[in-house]
Amino acid sequence: MLGNLLQFWILDQIFKNGTILLKINMSKQTVNYWLKTSQHDYRTMLGLFRIKRYSDCLFYGHIILEKNLKALVVKNTGKQAPYIHDLVRLQELAKIQLEKDDLKFLKEINNFNIRVRYPDYKLRFYKICTKEFTKKRFKKIVSLYRKLCQKLK
Numbered sequence: 001m002l003g004n005l006l007q008f009w010i011l012d013q014i015f016k017n018g019t020i021l022l023k024i025n026m027s028k029q030t031v032n033y034w035l036k037t038s039q040h041d042y043r044t045m046l047g048l049f050r051i052k053r054y055s056d057c058l059f060y061g062h063i064i065l066e067k068n069l070k071a072l073v074v075k076n077t078g079k080q081a082p083y084i085h086d087l088v089r090l091q092e093l094a095k096i097q098l099e100k101d102d103l104k105f106l107k108e109i110n111n112f113n114i115r116v117r118y119p120d121y122k123l124r125f126y127k128i129c130t131k132e133f134t135k136k137r138f139k140k141i142v143s144l145y146r147k148l149c150q151k152l153k
Helices: 002-014 020-050 054-077 087-094 100-115 119-128 131-151
Strands: none
Touching: 020 054, 020 131, 054 087, 054 100, 054 119, 054 131, 087 100, 100 131
8 A cells, every 4th residue: 555655646746737636536545545544553552452552552542643634634735744743733734623622632642652662761651551541541532533534524
């Protein structure tokens, strides 16, 4: 699937002045890519919560929200989503309105991506990811994921 995305990106670069039809087709396929991979990662997140891999569950929570936001960037702008992981910035680029609580939560979730990539942060993050800590955020991730899915329909 990534090969297809690269192919479409190259075509987009070659045909900057090409037909709108080509761009629409590429956008639909790119949105579909982000959605399909988000759905796969959502199931992974659910499984990680079930087997009590709490820090990994929250890391995947960040990933699924990021992918849905990138799908919204493509859908709403017709442009490729940038190679960033900042959920708040992606929400801005997607030109969608969220409630203040959801925006505040996106800022918190941003920490789950950065922290688990570095060993010293990962250990600290692992220690704070108790069942209670994770369950509260897990529920919010699921709720926000569903809201973003509705915006993609």
